[in-house]
Amino acid sequence: GEVFVTEDGAETDLDLGHYERFIRTKMSRRNNFTTGRIYSDVLRKERRGDYLGATVQVIPHITNAIKERVLEGGEGHDVVLVEIGGTVGDIESLPFLEAIRQLAVDIGRENALFMHLTLVPYLAAAGEVKTKPTQHS
Structure with missing residues (x-):
């Protein structure tokens, strides 16, 4: 693309x-930032010994790396917009969703807003909208 x-x-x-x-x-x-960059950064830190020999795990290591990137990108700004691409139900998105959930707790829920945008297609032939994909996302 x-x-x-x-x-x-x-x-x-x-x-x-x-x-x-x-x-x-x-x-x-x-x-x-991308999933690949996050995992690469975490692996680099692990090889450098930053985790003191601890087993690298999605939680907390990957989620903490995601939160660090979000906070770094927002330095000097009052509002940070974070777009999490992909499909919500896919396993690849889960670390990102968990990271923003944790971030909302860290900064205070009153300082966070989540917005979920989905396509609700209209099928002219049937004369109706299809909501099932959104219900499962």
Whole structure:
């Protein structure tokens, strides 16, 4: 797919470019992170000995790395918008969902808002909307 290149040269999802234009704020590589980058960072820390020989686990190591990236990307800003891509029910999204749940507890639930956007298709032939995919997400 198409990519958006930030001023510091990061190749990111095109959505980041839309956000940059919409909120009129320059984005950088710290405003975009992927599952691969998170796991790579955690493995690098493990090999460096940062975890003192502890077994690396999704919780807390991966979720903490995600929270660190969110907080780092939000430095100097009052509001942070975090888009979690993929499908909510897929196992790959679970560490991200758990991380933002934990982050809401860490910063206080009164300082967090979750929004779940889904497509509810209208089938003209049947004259109805199909809500089952949204119900299962």
